[in-house]
Amino acid sequence: MKIITKFSILQKEIKKGKKQGKIVGFVPTMGALHQGHLSLIRRARRENDLVIVSIFVNPAQFGPKEDYAKYPRNLRLDAQLCGQEKTDIIFYPGVKEMYPSGYNTYVTVERLSDVLCGKYRPGHFKGVATVVTKLLNIINPDSAYFGQKDAQQAVIIKKLAGDLNMPVKIKIMPTLRERDGLALSSRNVYLSPAERKDSLVLFQALKLAKDLIRGGQKDATKVTAKMRHLIEKKKTAKIDYVSIVGLNDLAPLKKITGFCLIAEAVWFGKTRLIDNIIIGS
Amino acid sequence: MKIITKFSILQKEIKKGKKQGKIVGFVPTMGALHQGHLSLIRRARRENDLVIVSIFVNPAQFGPKEDYAKYPRNLRLDAQLCGQEKTDIIFYPGVKEMYPSGYNTYVTVERLSDVLCGKYRPGHFKGVATVVTKLLNIINPDSAYFGQKDAQQAVIIKKLAGDLNMPVKIKIMPTLRERDGLALSSRNVYLSPAERKDSLVLFQALKLAKDLIRGGQKDATKVTAKMRHLIEKKKTAKIDYVSIVGLNDLAPLKKITGFCLIAEAVWFGKTRLIDNIIIGS
Numbered sequence: 001m002k003i004i005t006k007f008s009i010l011q012k013e014i015k016k017g018k019k020q021g022k023i024v025g026f027v028p029t030m031g032a033l034h035q036g037h038l039s040l041i042r043r044a045r046r047e048n049d050l051v052i053v054s055i056f057v058n059p060a061q062f063g064p065k066e067d068y069a070k071y072p073r074n075l076r077l078d079a080q081l082c083g084q085e086k087t088d089i090i091f092y093p094g095v096k097e098m099y100p101s102g103y104n105t106y107v108t109v110e111r112l113s114d115v116l117c118g119k120y121r122p123g124h125f126k127g128v129a130t131v132v133t134k135l136l137n138i139i140n141p142d143s144a145y146f147g148q149k150d151a152q153q154a155v156i157i158k159k160l161a162g163d164l165n166m167p168v169k170i171k172i173m174p175t176l177r178e179r180d181g182l183a184l185s186s187r188n189v190y191l192s193p194a195e196r197k198d199s200l201v202l203f204q205a206l207k208l209a210k211d212l213i214r215g216g217q218k219d220a221t222k223v224t225a226k227m228r229h230l231i232e233k234k235k236t237a238k239i240d241y242v243s244i245v246g247l248n249d250l251a252p253l254k255k256i257t258g259f260c261l262i263a264e265a266v267w268f269g270k271t272r273l274i275d276n277i278i279i280g281s
Numbered sequence: 282m283k284i285i286t287k288f289s290i291l292q293k294e295i296k297k298g299k300k301q302g303k304i305v306g307f308v309p310t311m312g313a314l315h316q317g318h319l320s321l322i323r324r325a326r327r328e329n330d331l332v333i334v335s336i337f338v339n340p341a342q343f344g345p346k347e348d349y350a351k352y353p354r355n356l357r358l359d360a361q362l363c364g365q366e367k368t369d370i371i372f373y374p375g376v377k378e379m380y381p382s383g384y385n386t387y388v389t390v391e392r393l394s395d396v397l398c399g400k401y402r403p404g405h406f407k408g409v410a411t412v413v414t415k416l417l418n419i420i421n422p423d424s425a426y427f428g429q430k431d432a433q434q435a436v437i438i439k440k441l442a443g444d445l446n447m448p449v450k451i452k453i454m455p456t457l458r459e460r461d462g463l464a465l466s467s468r469n470v471y472l473s474p475a476e477r478k479d480s481l482v483l484f485q486a487l488k489l490a491k492d493l494i495r496g497g498q499k500d501a502t503k504v505t506a507k508m509r510h511l512i513e514k515k516k517t518a519k520i521d522y523v524s525i526v527g528l529n530d531l532a533p534l535k536k537i538t539g540f541c542l543i544a545e546a547v548w549f550g551k552t553r554l555i556d557n558i559i560i561g562s
Contacts, residue, residue, distance in 0.1 A: 007446060011448070037386070071421035102445060102530075103444055104386065104390050104391045104392055104393060104440055105389070105390045105391070105440060105441045105445055106384065106389055106391060107387070107388050107445075108386070109385050109386045110385045110386070111385055112385060112389065129386070133444050133445055134444075134445055137446040137447050137448070138446045140448070159385055159386060162385045163384055163385060163386035164386055164388075164414055164415055164418055165288060165291065165347045165415050165418040166418050167341055167418070167421070202309075211350055221345075249383075273561070
């Protein structure tokens with residue numbers, strides 16, 4: 001396994017592989033890898049000849065008061081995990097490599113970026129769309145793998161790859177969870193024991209919604225009200241949003257019909273967690 | 282020569298060519314081809330195995346009160362000219378092919394897009410950057426060719442290709458002029474005989490600036506004041522801007538040192554023309 005920090009060197013490696021007819025799979029990450037990331041790498045390994053994992057904590061997607069500085073970083077452990085999953089190359093660029101002095105170009109996916117998390121994290125999805133565009137241009141993979149846990153990100157990246165005519169298949173893999181239901185996230189390490197306990201309400205609220213809808217409830221406001229009520233019982237919890245939206249346009253639904261995305265963002269102390277499920281009513 | 286309207290078909294043709302080791306050159310245009318465009322195609326023909334010319338009047342780069350509807354269109358003549366220059370493929374997509382319903386993704390090159398023409402044509406360079414990103418993604422050429430006549434566009438496209446890590450060489454070719462000095466432009470056909478006569482002042486003002494600077498004048502404001510004075514003598518002329526700026530950052534210069542771009546945009550009646558020269562003092 002190679003660890004490469006310069007995109008020009010990475011591109012030479014990839015060019016060499018492509019000349020040999022290799023199919024390229026790409027897993028973009030911010031490091032602090034957990035089993036969710038590893039499931040993406042495993043899938044990429046199964047489907048491709050050359051597997052590239054990027055590790056880059058992207059400053060452009062963090063707000064000024066967000067956790068960019070304290071976001072967990074551990075290249076040694078990440079590299080060990082990538083090695084175990086038979087990654088071929090880790091792309092590990094510095095900030096100056098990705099955003100050299102005078103950097104000016106940004107990609108925005110309008111409408112989809114202003115709702116849900118975008119409303120609470122202005123500029124976040126502009127940062128995501130920009131770095132993903134850059135990474136896809138550098139690597140030019142046949143397939144790129146993302147987790148369903150970041151549901152809005154997944155929708156936005158599929159949209160941008162289509163809109164900008166990028167020749168890549170975007171593959172979205174299921175959310176992995178702890179045994180008690182908490183969705184895996186690099187940010188879970190921030191949680192105190194009390195917050196960790198309270199955070200279970202995220203999955204419980206999604207299950208409640210599913211049960212209500214399966215039981216015939218079609219009124220989205222009634223479902224989200226019951227979810228909010230459940231979450232608000234937890235002392236350390238503070239809701240950003242609980243929403244039921246269309247799967248592709250992320251537009252709020254009043255009446256639940258067909259497939260929909262139930263998504264939530266909740267603070268537990270100083271840690272903001274998100275979770276979601278897709279259900280077909 | 283093939284005329285292709287669907288990007289999926291175009292991509293198959295290009296893939297075939299690339300498998301045979303062909304080098305791909307791309308000339309994006311809005312049609313209404315003149316000798317300036319043909320000089321780009323000729324250069325592309327000399328330097329590449331597969332030459333693709335796109336003809337697409339891009340609605341995203343026209344403001345609501347601009348000349349999108351009346352912009353000259355003549356595919357038959359354009360195709361004939363492309364054929365004479367031994368173009369391999371004309372890509373001639375419809376608006377729905379480029380911007381299908383629900384299209385949402387835009388590329389912006391910040392700072393560089395808000396000055397000069399960007400100040401007078403809000404959104405113009407966002408439209409340019411977006412369509413060029415799409416076309417470069419579709420065609421994935423080794424080199425793409427643009428004219429220096431659109432100086433700001435040239436700077437922005439070089440910047441976006443670099444910033445977004447696009448694997449393409451952006452080549453900027455010199456402005457071609459009528460014998461009397463008027464820069465070739467598809468919009469010149471709009472001019473009445475009186476406006477056509479007045480429009481010569483564009484090149485005259487640039488020559489005046491060059492003479493002043495060669496003569497030792499270093500004060501940009503003094504140079505542009507004399508240019509303005511000359512232009513304002515023409516009855517049909519109305520200035521948008523006359524500016525002396527840095528070559529790469531397009532920032533206004535007070536003192537003229539090293540290389541700089543002298544750029545101007547002037548209305549003649551209802552026709553807005555631009556011109557520029559680069560000079561090293």
